[in-house]
Amino acid sequence: MFKRLAISAALAFSLATAAQAESVVRYGISLADIPLTSGQPDRGAGAYKFTGYTIYDPLVAWEMDIADRPGKLVPGLATEWKVDPADPKKWLFTLRDGVKFHDGSALDAAAVVWNLDKVLDEKAAHYDRRQAAQVKPRLPSVASYRVIDAKTVEITTKAVDSFFPYQMLWFLVSSPAQYEKVGKDWDKFAMTPSGTGPFKLDKFVPRERAELVRNADYWDKKRLAKVDRLILLPMPEVLARTNALITGQVDMIETPAPDTVPQLKSAKMRIVENVTPHVWNYHLSVAPGSPWQDVRLRKALNLAIDREGIVALLNGLARPASGQVDPTSPWFGKPSFQIKYDPEAAKKLLAEAGYSKQKPLKTTFVIAQGGSGQMQSLPMNEFIQQNLKDVGIEIEFKVVELEVLYTRWRKGAKDEMNADVTSNNIAYVTSDPLYAIIRFFHSNQVAPVGVNWGAWSSPAVDALLDEAAKSFDVAKQDELLAKAHSLIVDDAVLGWVVHDTNPHALSPKVTKFVLAQHWFQDLTTVGVD
CATH class of the missing domain: 3.40.190.10 (Periplasmic binding protein-like II)
Incomplete structure (x- = not known):
């Protein structure tokens, strides 16, 4: 009997040791x-x-x-x-x-x-x-x-x-x-x-x-x-995700709450971030009836956004965007329109288009409640909502679950599903020519074929992208993509905000x-x- 108990105890100890030996994250x-x-x-x-x-x-x-x-x-x-x-x-x-x-x-x-x-x-x-x-x-x-x-x-x-x-x-x-x-x-x-x-x-x-x-x-x-x-x-x-890390319920998280970074560091948590080809922006509809058909309004929106303020809101876990790709990219080019925070210039453009703080442009954007890649969706959108209101653009938000936002994105601005909005706020990877530029700005990628959500098109941009796709010379590709990106920024096709650092x-x-x-x-x- 004693021998059987000893064997059972040894087996139980062995199983417990094996369970403890399994590495789990x-x-x-x-x-x-x-x-x-x-x-x-x-x-x-x-x-x-x-x-x-x-x-x-x-x-x-x-x-x-x-x-x-x-x-x-x-x-x-x-x-x-x-x-x-x-x-x-x-x-x-x-x-x-x-x-x-x-x-x-x-x-x-x-x-x-x-x-x-x-x-x-x-x-x-x-x-x-x-x-x-x-x-x-x-x-x-x-x-x-x-x-x-x-x-x-x-x-x-x-x-x-x-x-x-x-x-x-x-x-x-x-x-x-x-x-x-x-x-x-x-x-x-x-x-x-x-x-x-x-x-x-x-x-x-x-x-x-x-x-x-x-x-x-x-x-x-x-x-x-x-x-x-x-x-x-x-x-x-x-906050629930960040608290779960602090209290030991999880071992790692993505996108911690920015204002908890000092607390996380004091608790000996390690914050890891990196240069990430990922942009957070607003796709603007140029479909019939959308106010964003007017390039002055698209430029005004870009000039009204305080990107440094957004970076501060995120406790430094982002970088200001001045286009679809970072200026260090070989595809950035030399756009003449400089994306920066200039509310007075934004007000001037709005006035030219017939709007002001007393007579604001009113419209609705669809945004995500959160999700991977969308950073701090609600705080960021609320910050920008105030930026835009300060110059004469009043935005209401239709807040949806991320997969619903993706469905709306794939349908495109012209689909009846998006009849109630004029912009889709979605962030995405911009790691290569196809995913940075071609699928968003070529006319043959207008949704639902691709994800050119707003239905924007330019024969000049199409020609440059077509030529780049036919070339197997990387230097030539870079030159053509840079020219295309310059034209895209100059036409203020999107409302660019920040690049994520994937913290x-x-x-x-x-x-x-x-x-x-x-x-x-x-x-x-x-x-x-």
Whole structure:
């Protein structure tokens, strides 16, 4: 009897020790729900670091394990991609050998084409409208695709497009075998997903938590997760999220409350931020009936915003924006319209257009209550609302959940869904030519085809962007993009406010985390001692 008790005690001690040995990090995220887990995450670009690049992989990846310089395109599930010498509209992707999905099935060209069908071919039996809504606008160049052999996929673009590989960053690959196993049901697949990524989904409670566990068999041994278990906890309210870190309920958070930064630092929390190609702005409608058809009003709005005041409001966790990209970007150019805080100049332009503080311009903007990438949405908008009122622009806000804002964004200003607003306040990544400039300002990207929300167009800008897309000379691309950006700023197409620095706050427990100069982040770099 004594021997059995001793064995039981030893076993219990062993199990307890094993449980304690599991390294766990609890991550408070700024979303109201866990992003879609079936392959293409919803809830914006920020969601890719949660349920995108954790469970899944793209064909073409982004370098995310460095912090002191911008990343670049690197091999993902494809080891190589190149233009067919006989036809520059055809791209050939060579797949990596030996990659398996979490369910044990093998990655091959047929699986990649099956995934392209799931988001691009509405006639496919496994087409998923929810995933398609997230990624179809991010793949505007795709005309057709096919299997060449087991390790080669050919994708044909609608026109010669030197920037096409950047689109493939957003396309993630799910397991066809797992889809069959769960009864060809994407909702069931989302509960037990299978990708090729460095984490597997172990537990999932919508709106409450997702627990990701380390994939020890991951194909990229340099990118094995540094923790055994990563728990994602939705915490959309910034103060609740910050207090959760202070009280030890979580180990790291994104976007801490700015006014708590001194308190966090005194509690030995580490604040991590970096140069981030991400802009917070207002998309202005130039659809019929919108006041923003008048360039004077668009310029007045830009001149009325106190960007340094916004940076102070955020306790330094942002940088003023003077265009779509930062002036250090090779695509910034030399715009003649200088975006700055000049309320008197704003009043003068408003007066020319027939408005004043006594006769204000009144309109409505749709904004998010919060969410990943939207920074401190409500405080920032309220600050700017007062800035604009001071010069004669009175804005009412229609406050919606982030995914509703994205839906309105994809529909475009001309859609009846947006008949009640003249601007959409949305922030996004600006890391490459497609995502910084082309998809917002080319006339062929007017929503719902792309995300040129306001329906703005310029033949001169179109011509420059078309020429850049046809060139494979990077210096020439930069020159053409800079000219296009100059014209865009000179026409005050958007209301630009600040660039995010993607701040994170880490408890002393979290000793490792690389914050890349991108909105894509690699949670395999999160580690504890």
